[in-house]
Amino acid sequence: MNDTISVDRFESATIIIPVMNETASLEETIRIILRDVKDRVDEILIVVCDRTTPEAMATVERLCASLGSMVRVHTQILPFLGGAVREAFDMARGSHVVMMASDLETDPNTLKTLIDNARTHPSAIVTASRWRVNKGFQGYSKVKLLCNWAFQRFFAVLYGVRLTDMTFAYRILPTKLVQNIRWEELRHAFLFETLVKPLRLGVEVIEIPSVWKARTEGKSQNTFLLNFVYFRTGLRTRFASRKSILKLGIQAQESRRSI
Numbered sequence: 001m002n003d004t005i006s007v008d009r010f011e012s013a014t015i016i017i018p019v020m021n022e023t024a025s026l027e028e029t030i031r032i033i034l035r036d037v038k039d040r041v042d043e044i045l046i047v048v049c050d051r052t053t054p055e056a057m058a059t060v061e062r063l064c065a066s067l068g069s070m071v072r073v074h075t076q077i078l079p080f081l082g083g084a085v086r087e088a089f090d091m092a093r094g095s096h097v098v099m100m101a102s103d104l105e106t107d108p109n110t111l112k113t114l115i116d117n118a119r120t121h122p123s124a125i126v127t128a129s130r131w132r133v134n135k136g137f138q139g140y141s142k143v144k145l146l147c148n149w150a151f152q153r154f155f156a157v158l159y160g161v162r163l164t165d166m167t168f169a170y171r172i173l174p175t176k177l178v179q180n181i182r183w184e185e186l187r188h189a190f191l192f193e194t195l196v197k198p199l200r201l202g203v204e205v206i207e208i209p210s211v212w213k214a215r216t217e218g219k220s221q222n223t224f225l226l227n228f229v230y231f232r233t234g235l236r237t238r239f240a241s242r243k244s245i246l247k248l249g250i251q252a253q254e255s256r257r258s259i
C-alpha cells in the first residue's frame with residue numbers, strides 16, 4: 001500500500017452517527033459508546049437533515065446539552081445517507097472514523113473490539129461481519145438472507161478476498177484514507193463503496209463478528225430497488241483505476257514522488 005494512505009497509529013476515533021427517526025435507540029447507542037470507549041473517542045459526530053423528525057432532533061439537542069463538546073451536530077447539505085457520511089468524513093478530527101447507525105442495528109457492544117483492532121492495525125479497515133457469528137441476522141427474511149449470502153460470495157470472489165460481509169456498514173477506517181478517496185454514491189450503496197474502493201487500493205480489511213438485529217423503533221430509509229445499485233458500485237469499482245479512486249491532490253503527490 002502506498003504511504004499516502006497508510007497510518008502510523010490509532011490516536012482517537014470520530015464516531016459518525018446519522019440520525020433520521022431514532023430517539024431511545026440513539027440514546028442507548030450513545031450510552032454504550034460512553035460506557036465502553038469514552039477514552040478512545042475524540043467526538044461523536046451526529047449528522048441530521050431537514051427530514052430528521054422533531055422527536056429525533058429533540059433527543060439530539062438533549063444529548064448535546066448533557067454531553068457538551070463530546071457531541072458535535074452537523075446538518076447535511078448533500079442528500080441521503082451517503083451524503084451525510086461523506087460530509088462527516090470531511091469534518092472528522094480523530095485519526096479514525098467509525099461508521100455506525102443510530103437504530104441499534106449496528107450493535108454498540110462490538111465497538112470496543114472494533115477500536116481495539118484498529119489500535120493494532122492502524123492502516124487497516126476493521127469491519128463487522130454478520131456471517132462470522134451464529135444467528136448473525138435477527139429479524140431478516142429467509143429470501144433476503146439467501147440473496148445476501150449470494151451477493152457476498154459473488155463479490156468476495158470478484159475481489160479475490162476472504163471477506164464474508166462487505167455490506168454491513170459497521171466499521172472503523174483511517175480518516176486519512178476516507179478523506180483521500182473520491183466518493184460517488186449518495187444513497188445506501190455508498191456504504192458498500194466505503195469497502196470496495198479501499199480494497200481496490202490494496203487496503204487490508206479485517207473482519208470481526210457482530211450480530212445484526214432488526215430495529216424496533218422508526219423505519220429504514222432503504223428500499224428494495226436501491227439494493228440493485230450495489231451491483232453497479234461493486235462492478236464499476238472492481239475495474240476502476242487507482243487514479244480514478246483517489247482525489248486529485250493525492251494523485252499529484254504520488255506522481256511527484258515517482259519522478
Ligand SMILES: Nc1nc2c(ncn2[C@@H]2O[C@H](COP(=O)(O)OP(=O)(O)O)[C@@H](O)[C@H]2O)c(=O)[nH]1
Binds near residue numbers: 103221222
Ligand atoms: N442524516 C441522515 N441519516 C440517515 C439518512 N438515511 C438514513 N439515515 C440513518 O442512517 C442509519 C442507517 O439507515 P437505515 O435507514 O436504517 O438503513 P438500513 O439499516 O440499511 O435499512 C439510521 O440510523 C438512519 O437513521 C439520511 O438521509 N440522513
Ligand SMILES: [Mg+2]
Binds near residue numbers: 105215
Ligand atoms: Mg437500519
